[in-house]
Amino acid sequence: MKLTGGQIVARALKAHGVQYVAGxxxxxxxxxxxALLAPGSEIPFIQVMQEQSSVHMADGYYRACGRPMAALLPTAVGVSKALGGLATAFADSTAVLVVSGGQLSHLPQPQCADTAHRGQYTARPCGVSKAQLQANAIDQLPSTLHRAFSTMLSGRPGPVSVEVPINVQVGTAQVRFDPPNTRMPSGRARAEKGQIERxxxxxxxxxxxxxLAGGGVIASEASQELTALACALGAPVVTTCNGKGAIAEDHPLSAGPIGRLGSPCANQLLGTADVVLAVGSRLATTLQQGGDGGAVSALAHAQLIQVDVDADEIGRNHRVEVGISADARSVLxxxxAGLTPACSRQIxxxxxxxxxxxxxxIEQWEARLSLDRSDDALPFIVQRPLAELRQxxxxxxxxxxxxxxxQAAVRQMFPVYLPRTHLCSGSFGSLGWAVPAAIGAKLAMPARQVVCIVGDGDFLQSMQEMAVCVMHTIPVVFLVFNNSGYVALRDAQSQVFGRHLGCEFNLPDGKPYSPEFAEIARHFGLQAWRVEHASQLAATLHKAVNSKGPALVEFITTRGNTGAVEQGNLHFPAPVYDQ
Structure with missing residues (x-):
């Protein structure tokens, strides 16, 4: 049977287990x-309000379940609005497939370096994806799509884009589909016995x-192995931002996140450890600014054992005692297995x-956090509603x-207990990511509660995607912390420059300005509440979480010190002006 190029794409997505396409x-x-709706594929298409949101949605979907979702763009990636979404997924090693239409003739051709022809497709590596592929003819589509999935999911996961020109989409051909398992790599890369023994x-x-557990532990589904090894070694576990949830945060050996906005407990343990086993992390957050402006390793005092599936990451930022390029789960x-019961008892x-x-x-830090969790001052500090939410x-x-x-407050004081239950754009810090990513997470895990925790400035970047929740009955709960501005940026700017500009939302007379987000949400079709007093917190959150459809709660928060407790100074080169 002959198929159009569009049908080939749709059936290939179906064969590889893609359950939703957004765009x-x-x-x-x-x-x-x-073609997505034609017999033989029938994949639901989620129409978003902005192109970039489709990529963010697929990003959140993968982070929640470990399976890829596809984003569909009407024009080539190089001239789309989705590059920021691809960059976010690439920075956080998230598998996202972006299928795009071809370059329109009246637009300038994007220039990507090192164009290489490999087999039956064109690969154009750009800096925001693992690969950018193009099918030049309809009979190349099956192999191109197989290659896309293999590249996206093997080794360190990452986004891949596939460009399908219009003439390829509408053309027809008699093609053969090979089952995905005949084209995909399988198994886990194991370390050599000598490396394990060292x-x-x-x-x-x-x-x-x-x-030190990074996002690679979660990507490898290695949380059980991590916890078992920590117990056998009597070693505490600290996490990066994307590693949060790799170990249950009520476990006695969970010591919290590292970094400037981490916990003092985790940072002190990192600073005094004599051997650090770093698993699935690029270790970028363990670089500190030196007095001469250069990067200084926070691990220089310790023997470092680094485990990463990507060999290029071994030793990139720090000297290693033992470098192991292998799958995190197999290494853990x-x-x-190399620790006998007698050895563990002696340890x-x-x-x-x-x-x-x-x-x-850990107890000292928890005591410090309890002060913020119980603070009923008005307007709220961020930690107070978050404490109620956890309950x-x-x-x-x-x-x-x-x-x-x-994000900083959640990282420090909001405990999570399972992998893939704390999702954030940790490496890239993308504004507008959270709302569509939360929708993707709910599509991936419909039986789970999914809550989007977002500041007002961030929410304004993508709040139009609430319409998607209403049109498709996707019950995400949005919690908007409203302090009339990008206050985290304001605080950082004040710290470095002694003043701030452009970080507050104000009227000409200097009074704070803010839309009424709860009212806006109601007009979108959501249930919504505005909370201004501690006595409203528990009842309102219960109503929102138990809503049958999408819901929003707006918290009025202070512009004062509302975020995480800083564990170090913000290093940024401040300019010196002539007087």
Missing amino acids: IPGYGSWAMVD ALQCLRRARRPLI ADLA ARDRKAYLKEVSGL VLERDAIVVVGSGSV
Whole structure:
């Protein structure tokens, strides 16, 4: 049977398990949108309000479930509004497939370096994706799409774009589909026995071992292996932003996030560890600014064992004692298997005092956080509604967190207990990411509670996507923390320059300005509430979380010190002006 190019794309997506496609129909994508609904594919198409939101939605979908979703663009990636979405996914190693229409003749051709012809497609590597592929003829489509999925999901995950010109979409051909398992790599990359033994020697001898878990632990589905190894070693676990949730944060060995906006407990343990096992992290957050403006390693004092599926990351930012390029899950399992019960008992005796110190540091930090969690001052500080939210949500609820002060506060004081339940654009800090990403997360995990935690400035970037929730009955709960501005940026600007400009939303007379977000949400068709007093928190959050459809709660928060407790100074070169 002959198929059009659009039908080939749709059936290939179906064969690879894609359950949703998001995007905007247009001249360059109509044929593919039509084919999605044709017999043999029948993949739901989620029409978004802005192109970039389709990529963010697919990003959130993958982070929540580990399976890819597709975004469909009407024009080539190089001239679309979706580049920021691709960059976000690339920075955080998220598998997103972007299928786009071809370059329109009246627009300038995008210039990508190092154009290479490989087999039956064109690969044009640009800086925001693992690969940018183009099918030049209809009979090339099946192999091109197989290649896209293989590249996207193998090794370190990442976004891939496939350009399908209009003439390829509408053309017809007799093509053969190979089952995806005949074209996809399988298995996990394992470390050599000698590498495992060298790492174990370092860990056995350590007096103050520490495990640093990054997003690679979650991507590899290695949380159980991580927790088991931590218990066998008597080693506390600290996390990066994207590693939050790799270990349950009520576990006795969970010491919190590292970094300027991490916990003092985690940072102190990192600063005094003699052996650090870093798993699935680029270790970029462990670089500190030196007095001469250069980068200084925060791990220079410790022996570093670095585990990453991407060999290029080994030793990139820090000197390593043992560098292992392999899958995180397999390495953690092999390390745990190398510790005999007798060895683990001896380790527990030797590290009893160390673990008591760890417990004391965690208790001190929790006591500090409890002050903010119970603060009923008005307007709210960010931590107060977040504390109430944790009491309302189920243990496996997914929180999708925007940029700025809310992200920092959630990182520090909002405990999560399972992997893939804390989603944030940690590396790129994209404004406008959280709202569509939360919609994607709910599509991925419809039985879970999904809450989008976002500041007002961030929400203004993509609040139009509330319409998608209403049209498709997607019950996401949006929590908007309204302080009339980008206050996290204002605080940072004031710290560096001694003044701030352009970070507050004000009227000409200087009074704060803000839309009424709850009222706007009602006009979109959501249930919505505005909360200004602590007595309203519990009841309102219960109503929102138990809504049958999408809902929004607006919290009026202070412009004062509302975010995380800083664990260090913000290093930024401030200009010096002539007087």
